Amino acid sequence: MNIYDIAALAGVSIATVSRVVNDSPKVSEKTKAKVRAVMEEQNYTPNVFARGLGLNSMQTVGIICPDVADAYMASAVAYLEKRLRCYGYDCILYCSGYEEKTRKKAVKLILNKRVDALILVGSQYIGDGGEADTRYLKEASEEVPVFLINAYVRCDGIYCVLADGYQGMYDAVSRLADEGRKRILFLYDSNSYSALEKMQGYEDALRDNGLHVEESLKIYMKNKIQKVRDFLFVQENLEFDAAVATEDGLAVGVVKYVRQKGYSIPEDVSIIGYNNSELAVCCEPELSSVDSRGEALCRTAVDTMMTLLKGKNVKHKIVVPCKLVKRRSTNL
């Protein structure tokens, strides 16, 4: 069943059918009704491939993230997909993994699908932010608009929507300092732009509160609850009275360790996680956590993309503030 069949059955030309499909204003209501009736009756749907070929678009955007199994990315993808669908766009999902090679391959392959735009979730995609690490993004942005969620690169075709990780971490650490904490652990699981920004927030907050940065308090570790717990158990001389982390999973690892050691939270150790994920309300005691406003971020990204796709100008950098969600793992 194609446009010719419908045209024949309705006694009009294919051009008219096409116009009806696209709801063109220059078709009389009468013929519109007639054609629609036939389409309905025949259960006709236009062939998207042919349409795509003509228009060079299939109303599809590519979403790339390292791994949707990760809770944070999963919720980001969910928000993005939902919002895109509001505008009638479909999305192609590509889980790229974390390595540079696979990330670049993902971008290349998804561009081959002739998507209308690209969304990359996570700061992994800019590496250390240098020219060499971002060249592939700039090239991609010459084909279609590229949106970065939680990463920033200055470049014409690249649009960045980010949570203020620096401020989020700065506020969290300041809060712990207000509680009187002196030795605040910082756990992170990546050297991505956003992780480093958080680290900067951590260090600045320490300094601004009269504490000094101690390298041994910064712990780089895979985001696995048990890994963190086990690591802390084998540390001989690591003393701390508080902890912040760039991911809730890391913070929960600390919770596990502290409780199994027989210390109290928050009395002995005060802890703050990041992302306000379900893990935060799952552990005992529940974890205070920095909410990075994933929904707002994703909504903004899609809305911005749509105005851009309409041909209007939009900002290249949009920053959304974070907020601390207080639970029982901290005082104050």
Place this chain on the structure above:
Amino acid sequence: MNIYDIAALAGVSIATVSRVVNDSPKVSEKTKAKVRAVMEEQNYTPNVFARGLGLNSMQTVGIICPDVADAYMASAVAYLEKRLRCYGYDCILYCSGYEEKTRKKAVKLILNKRVDALILVGSQYIGDGGEADTRYLKEASEEVPVFLINAYVRCDGIYCVLADGYQGMYDAVSRLADEGRKRILFLYDSNSYSALEKMQGYEDALRDNGLHVEESLKIYMKNKIQKVRDFLFVQENLEFDAAVATEDGLAVGVVKYVRQKGYSIPEDVSIIGYNNSELAVCCEPELSSVDSRGEALCRTAVDTMMTLLKGKNVKHKIVVPCKLVKRRSTNL
């Protein structure tokens, strides 16, 4: 840069270029090399829309799930996507929500994209399994093969890959009975096929262990940790010495309640969750949980789909056993 340009530059016809692109055996190695060199140099990639139009396929499969933000579905989608990509397929993701109307709409819209196959994650898609509830699936299966993850419908074009929820729950409850538990709570958050299967496993295990089914021990509740905890707090006469759940989140809610009441786990109450998610190792004490083998399920589904797409026959129903992962929330 299209096939004509490449043909001209290489001094051959477009047919030859097409053959080279598709690695047809009837092109001499010499011309292949020549054409490939030009394609490389020009950075040529065939237009997928045109290709799709000709072949009526864009090597794409549709994945529909109620909500990727849910950890279980997210990991399923991650596995599916990864495996599909091994075979060179892309995937279009559609989060349909849980309602019948939106689920049907999802199927319809994604079929319009002319995907090569459809994967539906979760037993929500078959409603109560009756003719009326599954008619839309049968219709869909006339367009493309439909794969159901964790649901079963007997129909020609529909292929089902499922974890044995009945056996998983039966084993879990039997284990609690072995511990000497008499009043075992059953928490569930849906009336889907798989939830009802688990309930059947629960009931049969009770009977086979000389216990009887008590309706007041079956609790229907939204899969939110706090909801469950709060609900249990306001129950006056609900006594239980164990609990199983169809989702880890529900079981964690019980953990929260029991601990806050000051009872011990597993001494006073023994608890088993379902899905072996990260929540299970996050709570305190860690939760024994039934692992439904998501990865095996998804791998099997995709592999089966690929053999089917090659024109071979495959089974319509594939069942994968579950296994109990024991942690500190249970004895034995």
Place this chain on the structure above:
DNA sequence: ATGAAAGCGCTAACAG
């Protein structure tokens, strides 16, 4: 082994 040419189903410019 290679080329010419006829579609695939739709959009849009142009003519009326």
Place this chain on the structure above:
DNA sequence: CTGTTAGCGCTTTCAT
């Protein structure tokens, strides 16, 4: 307001 027609870029007979 409606119809005719020329693409869009590729695959695939059918010749050679």
